[in-house]
Amino acid sequence: MDAEPLLAIRELGVAFPGARPPVVALAGVELTLARGASVGLVGESGAGKSQLALAIPGLLAPGAILSGSIRLDGEELVGATGKRLAALRGARIGFVFQDPQAALTPHLTVGTQLIETLRAHRPFAAAAARVEAIAMLERVQVPDAVRRLGQYPHELSGGLRQRVLIAIALIAGPDLLIADEPTTALDVTVAAGILALFSQLKAELGTALLLISHDLAVVAGRCDRIEVLYAGRVVESGPAAEVLAAPRHPYTAALAAATPRLDVPADAPLAAIPGSAPAPGERVQGCAFAPRCPRAVAPCTSEQPRLTAAGTSGARVACHRPLGDGPP
Ligand SMILES: Nc1ncnc2c1ncn2[C@@H]1O[C@H](COP(=O)(O)OP(=O)(O)O)[C@@H](O)[C@H]1O
Ligand code: SF4
Ligand SMILES: [Mg+2]
Numbered sequence: 292m293d294a295e296p297l298l299a300i301r302e303l304g305v306a307f308p309g310a311r312p313p314v315v316a317l318a319g320v321e322l323t324l325a326r327g328a329s330v331g332l333v334g335e336s337g338a339g340k341s342q343l344a345l346a347i348p349g350l351l352a353p354g355a356i357l358s359g360s361i362r363l364d365g366e367e368l369v370g371a372t373g374k375r376l377a378a379l380r381g382a383r384i385g386f387v388f389q390d391p392q393a394a395l396t397p398h399l400t401v402g403t404q405l406i407e408t409l410r411a412h413r414p415f416a417a418a419a420a421r422v423e424a425i426a427m428l429e430r431v432q433v434p435d436a437v438r439r440l441g442q443y444p445h446e447l448s449g450g451l452r453q454r455v456l457i458a459i460a461l462i463a464g465p466d467l468l469i470a471d472e473p474t475t476a477l478d479v480t481v482a483a484g485i486l487a488l489f490s491q492l493k494a495e496l497g498t499a500l501l502l503i504s505h506d507l508a509v510v511a512g513r514c515d516r517i518e519v520l521y522a523g524r525v526v527e528s529g530p531a532a533e534v535l536a537a538p539r540h541p542y543t544a545a546l547a548a549a550t551p552r553l554d555v556p557a558d559a560p561l562a563a564i565p566g567s568a569p570a571p572g573e574r575v576q577g578c579a580f581a582p583r584c585p586r587a588v589a590p591c592t593s594e595q596p597r598l599t600a601a602g603t604s605g606a607r608v609a610c611h612r613p614l615g616d617g618p619p
Contacts (some may be wrong), residue, residue, distance in 0.1 A: 295365045297466055297499050298324040298347070302359035305342045305523075309354045312572035316342040317523045320359070321598065326466065329493055329500040331510025331531065333546065334520035335568055340503045343520070344471040347501075348384045349376030363467070382412040385460030385498070389472040391452035395444040401428075401455050402440030405462055412463035427458045430495070431488060450481035457488065461498065468492075471503045489513060507550040511535055519543045522568050522579035525598055529606025539601055539613040542580045578611065586612050 303320040307313060317339045324330050332340055345351050347361055349368065361368040363383065368376065380386075388394050396404055405424035409415055415423060421440070428436035431454045444452055453473060460468060470489065474482035490513055493500050502510050510517060510531070517534040519527040519542065527540040538544040545564040566583035569575050577592040578584070584591065590611050598609040 295362070296323045297326040297328075297364055298322070298501075299362040300343075300347075300360070301362075303343070303346065303361065304356075304358040305339070305346055305351065306356045306358075307352075307354055308356060310572065314571045315523060316355075316571075317346075319598075320520075320523075320525055322518055322525070322528075324467070324499050324501060327493075327497045327499055328516070329502060329514040331514035331517045332501060332503045332520060333507050333510055333517060334505065335564075336505055337568060337571065338520040339523040340505075340520055341471055344386070344388075344469050344501070344503055347467075347469060348380045348386060349373065350380075378412075381408055381460075381463050381465065383465050384467045384469065385463075385465040386469040386471070387453070387456050387460050387473045389475050391449065391456040391476075392444065394456050395452060395459075397444055399443075400440065401442055401444070401447075404455075404459055405440075408459050409462045423462065424458075427462045428455070430492070431455075431458045431461075432484075433458070448481075449477055450484065453477060453481075453485055454488070457485075457492075461492065461496065464496075466499060467501065468498045469501045469503070472505070473502075474509065475504070486513065507535070507546050511550075519546070522575065524579070524609065525607075526580070526609045527607065528598075529601075530604050533602070533604055533606055537615055539606065539608040539615055540580075540610050541584050541586050541612075541614065544614055545583075578609075586614075588612055 300320060300322040303317055305317040306315045320343060334340055346357055351357060357369055359369060402424055405427060406420040409420045409423055424440060425436045428439055433439055433451060433454050474485050489500060502514055504510055514531050517531045518525050519540060521542050527534060527543045534543060535547060538547055549564055564583060569579050577594055578596050581587045581591040588611060596609045596611050598607050601608045601613060
């Protein structure tokens with residue numbers, strides 16, 4: 292029997308029935324993350340990436356209805372009490388969001404935030420927690436760690452703030468780190484440094500990583516597997532190298548074509564994906580990508596394609612006419 296994966300999400304739904312019109316943000320989402328592994332979750336703005344990130348640690352907005360199953364190390368989180376979810380946050384699930392300014396507490400020093408987070412979850416005396424806080428700041432490559440302990444978030448640059456946030460997320464030793472667009476608010480060079488840090492931390496700490504981005508280039512090369520989300524559904528998933536080199540879903544192929552590559556000149560024109568995803572609350576019959584899909588055939592507008600196995604590597608695709616299988 293296979294050991295239970297660290298994270299197993301099944302038939303996950305997130306809906307906002309009170310919104311006008313009512314919104315289905317996620318439907319039938321499946322995602323598995325093995326201990327110490329990394330998954331890249333990609334999709335355009337509005338695809339539902341953040342709702343997935345927030346659903347795991349129990350941080351969805353009031354009015355959100357969660358359905359299906361989220362198991363962390365065998366423990367069901369859907370329906371868990373607020374108290375239980377709060378205890379898991381920090382201790383077992385660390386998270387880093389796009390805006391480090393909003394995620395840090397402005398009136399507490401970096402040191403206080405690190406030490407309080409650690410002591411809330413692990414039995415550390417104050418002096419030992421301070422030593423641990425310095426070690427964690429050094430691990431995320433914050434220079435001058437001892438001095439930084441006494442500083443407030445507003446005294447730090449955007450890149451340093453994001454490193455401090457990563458240190459807070461990791462200090463209690465969680466087995467899962469969720470990073471939702473962690474570099475979107477940063478300039479390109481600072482972002483590259485933060486992404487290199489994720490790769491290094493993963494190797495050093497063995498923390499499983501769910502890395503979320505609208506940009507395929509951000510997750511490429513950093514994740515073992517890629518999940519592609521479109522209009523609240525997973526449309527393709529598989530080993531990262533395979534999804535990138537030979538995408539099966541026409542949306543993944545379009546996303547890859549619209550992603551700058553290192554081996555082509557930077558001034559080469561980028562293919563944009565024509566059209567737009569369904570509006571929030573729009574009801575779609577059949578495949579949500581059909582209005583934008585160059586391969587659409589008759590069943591595409593009437594039948595919702597199901598996520599089914601493709602190839603032999605555990606890849607899956609939800610498409611009536613996937614690329615690479617059978618006649619073009
Ligand atoms: N509080 C809310 N009420 C109603 N709809 C919401 C709410 N929060 C998010 N949504 C909708 O859920 C969908 C997914 O949003 P989100 O997960 O933020 O997308 P992404 O992170 O991929 O850009 C969007 O259509 C968004 O409008
Ligand atoms: S199901 Fe049809 S419309 Fe949807 S992506 Fe596949 S070919 Fe295109
Ligand atoms: Mg988002």
